[in-house]
Amino acid sequence: MKTGMDYFAGIDVGSLSTEAVIIGDDDRLCGFSIVQTGANSTEAAEAALGSALSSAGIRRENLSRIIATGYGRISVPFAEKKITEISCHAAGAFHLFPDTGTVIDIGGQDSKTIRVGPGGKVLDFNMNDKCAAGTGRFLEVMAGKLEVSLEQMAELSLQSKGEVQISSVCTVFAESEVVSLVAQNHPRDQIIKGLHRAVVNRVWSMVKALGIHGGVTMSGGVAKNRGVVALFEEKLGRRIHVHEEPQIVGALGAALLARRESQITRKVVQ
Numbered sequence: 001m002k003t004g005m006d007y008f009a010g011i012d013v014g015s016l017s018t019e020a021v022i023i024g025d026d027d028r029l030c031g032f033s034i035v036q037t038g039a040n041s042t043e044a045a046e047a048a049l050g051s052a053l054s055s056a057g058i059r060r061e062n063l064s065r066i067i068a069t070g071y072g073r074i075s076v077p078f079a080e081k082k083i084t085e086i087s088c089h090a091a092g093a094f095h096l097f098p099d100t101g102t103v104i105d106i107g108g109q110d111s112k113t114i115r116v117g118p119g120g121k122v123l124d125f126n127m128n129d130k131c132a133a134g135t136g137r138f139l140e141v142m143a144g145k146l147e148v149s150l151e152q153m154a155e156l157s158l159q160s161k162g163e164v165q166i167s168s169v170c171t172v173f174a175e176s177e178v179v180s181l182v183a184q185n186h187p188r189d190q191i192i193k194g195l196h197r198a199v200v201n202r203v204w205s206m207v208k209a210l211g212i213h214g215g216v217t218m219s220g221g222v223a224k225n226r227g228v229v230a231l232f233e234e235k236l237g238r239r240i241h242v243h244e245e246p247q248i249v250g251a252l253g254a255a256l257l258a259r260r261e262s263q264i265t266r267k268v269v270q
């Protein structure tokens with residue numbers, strides 16, 4: 001007979017970062033970790049899981065089920081199942097903010113907007129994985145050009161009184177545009193705010209195509225950029241939910257789906 005709590009893990013292997021989340025059978029968050037994906041997705045998944053287990057203070061053999069998600073999910077051989085990021089971000093966001101009707105996930109390589117229904121179910125979604133504009137990669141390239149950190153970028157944008165319009169849609173052209181704007185002595189904070197606006201406008205067209213329903217929750221690393229969040233809030237005319245660790249939302253969703261599936265399996269077996 002099995003005694004004690006059952007634990008479940010979700011692992012989100014993204015293009016830049018890999019997260020692992022451990023929950024108990026009461027859905028309580030017991031531990032998590034965020035590591036760089038680097039060149040080897042399997043190693044990143046192992047490292048993330050190991051560190052999440054230590055933060056939860058439990059051993060691997062205590063895990064009843066592991067589900068992997070994210071772009072590198074196929075590289076997690078020890079996961080019992082792989083589920084798309086769309087379902088996992090929807091489940092994670094709905095669990096954290098139960099009024100969620102729309103999720104905006106902006107990661108390093110793609111951006112997604114998801115329409116979420118009752119119970120965190122996916123009703124519809126849009127995804128941009130063809131072009132770096134409208135993703136975290138765009139902001140990283142621009143931060144490099146302007147010699148500021150991502151954290152500084154957010155701060156400068158929030159403080160900026162004005163804004164320079166960025167007309168190029170493509171990352172490569174926007175990069176040259178930034179170089180000429182700097183040469184013309186445009187204030188750096190105003191260029192940054194313009195760059196944030198460019199990302200928000202691009203993703204906003206995806207949000208509008210799905211329609212805005214209920215609470216809006218942002219996940220993924222770009223949600224750590226308060227400058228971007230503020231511009232989304234300006235467009236929406238109300239606050240957006242952002243968890244203190246927005247990068248773990250997908251992994252949390254995977255862990256929640258692992259717990260739900262194991263309950264279903266148990267019912268069938270009984």
Ligand SMILES: Nc1ncnc2c1ncn2[C@@H]1O[C@H](COP(=O)(O)OP(=O)(O)OP(=O)(O)O)[C@@H](O)[C@H]1O
Pocket residue numbers: 013014015016017018071106107108109110111135136137139140150151154219220221222223224225247
């Ligand atoms: N502290 C920070 N402040 C501002 N932005 C940040 C910060 N940390 C990360 N980011 C942004 O988050 C992006 C990475 O997001 P995330 O970790 O969700 O990507 P990922 O899940 O690996 O990518 P994908 O889902 O596209 O495969 C970076 O490109 C960067 O723009």
Ligand SMILES: [Mg+2]
Pocket residue numbers: 014015070107108220250
């Ligand atoms: Mg991601």
